[in-house]
Amino acid sequence: MSDNRLERVLGWIDLANAADPSFEIVEGVSQPKALLYGKRMSAWLQKGYPEASELLKIAARGQHIRRWEVPRESYPATREGYLKWRTYLYGFHADCVAALMNDAGYQSLAIDRVKSLLQKRGIKTDPEVQALEDVICLVFLENYFDDFAPTQSGEKLLNIVRKTWGKMSEKGHELALQLPFSQPVRELLAQALAQ
Secondary structure, three states: HHHHHHHHHHHHHHHOOOOOOOEEOOOEEEEEHHHHHHHHHHHHHHOOOOOOOHHHHHHOOOOOOOOHHHHHOOOOOOOHHHHHHHHHHHHHHHHHHHHHHHHHHHOHHOOOOOOOOOOOOOOOOOOOHHHHHHHHHHHHHHHHHHHHHHOOOHHHHHHHHHHHHHHHHHHHHHHHOOOOOOOOHHHHHHHHHOO
């Protein structure tokens, strides 16, 4: 019964994310960005944390569910606007996933646990929240950092790298250092982490 519920919820998350109107081309195949992100999250979770619980698997896959519905531009282009957007998204993603879990027959304790994971309650103290944060950072570093880096100024970019690194556990650091970064990214990481 549990596996069936898990597969249903993951399938529903994928179905929701398949509606993302923006696409990314990977190896010649165009895919909805949110769907691809969710699958990358699950792949990294499996690779780095193969013992992950059923609830952590749901949280990882649903991390950005329907994110395009709340664009960054809907909040002021300030640091405060960014933080308000992120805070809103924590609740938005948690509520979207909670509704799917409820439809699949999960009990309220399980639903509340996934909501807590998605809202990052207990980072650095809760091993599952920390594992989720590690996976988020690994997906960013592996798949999005190369395109993101040129959009930021030098010192701002260094601070973003330091903050990303600071959110990760030692295990997350070890996994990140195994990524095949380009030489410019390796140099940037070395500079950011040396200070």
